[in-house]
Amino acid sequence: MAITLINTIGYALVNAMNPCALAALVMILITILLANENKKHKVLLGGICFTIAVFIGYTIYGIIIIQAFKSFSEFMTSISVYIKYILAILAIILGIFNIKDYISYKPGGIATEMPVKFRPFVNLIIKKATSPSGAFLVGLFVTLFLLPCTMGPYIIALGSLYNLNFAQIIPHILIFNIIFIIPMLIITMVIYFGVSSAEKVGEWRDRNIKRIHLIAGIILLILGIAMLTFPGKF
Secondary structure, rough: HHHHHHHHHHHHHHOOOOHHHHOOOOOOOOHHHHHHOOHHHHHHHHHHHHHHHHHHHHHHHHHHHHHEEEEEEHHHHHOOHHHHHHHHHHHHHHHHEEEHHOOOOOOOOOOOOOOOOHHHHHHHHHOOOOOOOOOOOOHHHHHHHHHHHHHHHHHHHHHOOOOOOOHHHHHHHHHHHHHHHHHHHHHHHHHHOOOOOOHHHHHHHHHHHHHHHHHHHHHHHHHHHHHOOOOOOO
16 A cells, blocks of 8 residues: 555656646736736735645546546456556656657647647636636636646556545545645745745746656656556555
């Protein structure tokens, strides 16, 4: 069980570093700041509301993913024994894609970032979030567009738990999503308390995006190889 928890935490860390989710939050905070220059508390509330919306959205997606795996394993019992091997190979492929983004970066990388074609529409939606309630609603909506770049590690982490009952799986879903949103909360606090500005956080992300992909790629490779080598423990 301890190894399974490490597996969940590892994939959650990969998602927590995801450039797409951090970029969306920074844009939300900049939008709220511009609309409420003399009401800085709204930046704090907006960041928290956006983060809560992401947490709720991904918790719902997690339950759907688990149910899908359970239904699939019941329908295709002869194949279900190979699910963990398939997930391990998927983790290795995602790891390679992330390392590729470090070596030769291009925005909108396959399965690692939000597709470029989605970005103008998402930016347009985010710019409507000028209040905490708007940030919450936009957060719920934006999670759909974050799925292409964040769902891979989530599917792998939860797919390896499909043979457990829901009472055992729910804590993993909650732990995964708590870890996922921690950087969002940190960024919100950093900006609210004036440690840095939203613009500087965005610039830091842009400067380090290749390194972020490298770290995520290494973690995915390690977890994928471990799952492939010891499928009974993960």
